[in-house]
Amino acid sequence: MELISRGAALPSHLRGGIAALGNFDGFHAGHQAVVGAARDWARKLGRPALVASFDPHPARLFQPDLPPFALSTIAQRAQWLDEFGMDGAVVMPFSRALAAQSAAQFVDEWLFTRLGVAGVVTGGDFTFGKNRSGDVTELARLGLANGFAARVVDAVQDSAGIISSTRIRAALRAGQPGTAAQMLTRPFTITGTVEHGAKLGRTLGFPTANMVLGDHVRPAYGVYAVRVVLPDGRRVDGVANLGIRPMIEPPLELLETWLMDWSGDLYGQHLAVELIAYLRPEMKLPGLEALKAQIAMDADAARAALRP
Numbered sequence: 001m002e003l004i005s006r007g008a009a010l011p012s013h014l015r016g017g018i019a020a021l022g023n024f025d026g027f028h029a030g031h032q033a034v035v036g037a038a039r040d041w042a043r044k045l046g047r048p049a050l051v052a053s054f055d056p057h058p059a060r061l062f063q064p065d066l067p068p069f070a071l072s073t074i075a076q077r078a079q080w081l082d083e084f085g086m087d088g089a090v091v092m093p094f095s096r097a098l099a100a101q102s103a104a105q106f107v108d109e110w111l112f113t114r115l116g117v118a119g120v121v122t123g124g125d126f127t128f129g130k131n132r133s134g135d136v137t138e139l140a141r142l143g144l145a146n147g148f149a150a151r152v153v154d155a156v157q158d159s160a161g162i163i164s165s166t167r168i169r170a171a172l173r174a175g176q177p178g179t180a181a182q183m184l185t186r187p188f189t190i191t192g193t194v195e196h197g198a199k200l201g202r203t204l205g206f207p208t209a210n211m212v213l214g215d216h217v218r219p220a221y222g223v224y225a226v227r228v229v230l231p232d233g234r235r236v237d238g239v240a241n242l243g244i245r246p247m248i249e250p251p252l253e254l255l256e257t258w259l260m261d262w263s264g265d266l267y268g269q270h271l272a273v274e275l276i277a278y279l280r281p282e283m284k285l286p287g288l289e290a291l292k293a294q295i296a297m298d299a300d301a302a303r304a305a306l307r308p
Helices: 029-045 058-062 074-083 103-114 136-146 165-173 177-184 200-204 288-306
Strands: 002-004 018-021 049-055 088-093 119-123 149-153 189-193 209-211 222-229 235-243 254-259 270-280
Touching: 018 029, 029 049, 029 119, 029 149, 049 074, 074 088, 074 189, 103 136, 119 136, 136 149, 165 177, 177 270, 189 209, 209 270, 222 254, 222 288, 235 270, 235 288, 254 270, 270 288
Parallel strands: 002 088, 018 049, 018 119, 049 088, 119 149
Antiparallel strands: 189 270, 209 254, 222 235, 222 270, 235 254
């Protein structure tokens, strides 16, 4: 799959495609329905299957002080879309200039001129243009005027209602990674580069791979059973502390992961850490011996949670 970003021109062989439009943060089951409809429509017509999304997220542009809320990075989404069978992903640079465009201007510049789409697919709540003035009805009208068709995919629901990024974030903040995974169709995964830390874990016999959380949404602080995807693709069971480390001064927010039954040097390498089960909240213990004993108990609990 080809990733087109930073306003780069769409390659000629991807023009005339069917494009799924949306943010698709997390690429959850609802997003998969929209993108899958675009893919299947494109395959039926023998046209390129595309996804068109925005970066940064519109909320981040207009409310830069919002707490981190991303369910995925652009790189993660690109990988999932590639595995999903898409031919191209267009990341439209979301700026104040783009936000100021009318619905008609957006369709003319991006969908007609830049992408040359033959069709677009959205969810029913898709809006676009200045002050969100355009909706799916307006998109269909403008598409007809510009020579492309527009289709709408119904929201995907489970027993608790419509699957949405908002519900997934709420589940993560409540310490319910399993519930989030059901909606995502995969475990919530934090990616990042391993950094040097205080090396306390190494002193205690539990060396950890330390990663900052970046713009990933903050799940409930605490200890998790995790699976770690190494740079070579191998998967290793682990136990991780996500939070501010109340035993260490000064407090520093990190994801600290001990890879069980594995040894090696991961500094500077890129890891993906899947949150499988929430084991307990962070706690301040009376000393290092108590901390060491607690980590051993957490490891036992993680092994049980990760057992097939």
